[in-house]
Amino acid sequence: MIAQNIGFWIIAIVMIGAALRVVTTNNVVHAALWLVVVLAGAAAQYILLAAEFVAVTQVLVYIGAVMVLFLFGTMLTRARIGAESDLNNSYKKLGIPVGLIMLVAMGLALTDSFGDEKLPESAKIVSTQEISDQIFGPYLLPFWALSFVLLAAVVGAIVLARKD
Amino acid sequence: MFVNQFLFLGAILFCIGVYGVVARKNAVLMLMSIEIILNSVNINLLTFALRNGSTDGHVFALYIIAVAAAEVGVGLGLVLLVYRNKKTISIDDLSEMRG
Numbered sequence: 001m002i003a004q005n006i007g008f009w010i011i012a013i014v015m016i017g018a019a020l021r022v023v024t025t026n027n028v029v030h031a032a033l034w035l036v037v038v039l040a041g042a043a044a045q046y047i048l049l050a051a052e053f054v055a056v057t058q059v060l061v062y063i064g065a066v067m068v069l070f071l072f073g074t075m076l077t078r079a080r081i082g083a084e085s086d087l088n089n090s091y092k093k094l095g096i097p098v099g100l101i102m103l104v105a106m107g108l109a110l111t112d113s114f115g116d117e118k119l120p121e122s123a124k125i126v127s128t129q130e131i132s133d134q135i136f137g138p139y140l141l142p143f144w145a146l147s148f149v150l151l152a153a154v155v156g157a158i159v160l161a162r163k164d
Numbered sequence: 165m166f167v168n169q170f171l172f173l174g175a176i177l178f179c180i181g182v183y184g185v186v187a188r189k190n191a192v193l194m195l196m197s198i199e200i201i202l203n204s205v206n207i208n209l210l211t212f213a214l215r216n217g218s219t220d221g222h223v224f225a226l227y228i229i230a231v232a233a234a235e236v237g238v239g240l241g242l243v244l245l246v247y248r249n250k251k252t253i254s255i256d257d258l259s260e261m262r263g
Contacts, residue, residue: 005165012173019177019200023184028192035196038177042203046225049170049210054225058206061229066199066236073192073240077247087190089256095186099179106175114167119214126219134223146230153234160241 001121008048015041026083032070039063050123053131170211177204191243191253195236202232 018037025031039062046055135143177200184197206225213221247253 001165008165008169012169015173016176016180019180022196022200023180023187023193028190031193031196035199038200039203042207045170045173045207046210048165049207049214051210051213051222051225054206054210054222054229057226057229061233062199062203066233069236069240070192070196073195073243076244077192077253086254087193088187089189092187095183098186099183102182103175103179106178107172110168110171110175114171117167117215119165119167119170119211120217123214126213126222130219131222131226134219135226139223139227142227146227150230150234153238157237157241160238161244 004048008045011041011044011048015045026085026087028074028078028084028087029071032067032074035070036063036067039067050125052125053128167211167215170207174204174207174211177201177207189254189256191246191255192240194255195239195243199232199236202228 015038018034018041021034022031022038025034039058043055043058043063046052046058181197181199181201181204184200185194188194188197206228209221209225209228211221213219213225243253246258250257
């Protein structure tokens, strides 16, 4: 339990720092690379939460596929790679109070609801079989809907990005 | 491990993502902030799955990952289209629909 706690805090601090760099850096490629750190940290947190399959999917889909899409998007929309000054709104200071107010509200609600409740000590790792039993059992209809969403997204992306 | 330490991590990442969406003008960077938000939601779902000893949260997290992948695909397609037509992806310059 102690080792897991130490791991949690190290990963959490790295994740928060990297997320702050994603939203503050002046270089789009750097932002994409810091986003990799956030996503990898999230995968590590999923393993701490006994969710192996979701963690592996996170690495495959996010770090593997989504990051390549982001880097391609950066490459195709930017003439030059490097620091830029024109990435933020003129009213970006407004975002700080918005974020802080939301954080305070959520923090109060969380302390009020969960206080010092602990997670179960001996967490059983959820096997892939159990997840697939859920997906292909009670959650089959959303799974079909999701298949159509993905199909529509693939067709739509091709139609949008194609040169006429 | 407390329930709250994971939930607070999710809350902090969510707020950072919201700040990014508000503060950024570049469309690709806005999409990245949205990815941070979706990941913080996933951390919350998996925390509650572990707390309640159920697998439903895992299914939801997987569905969110799939929807996020679709969203990035379509979003970047839109960004490419906007860039091809306007030579910029600054959100502030897209004001044709203003009344």
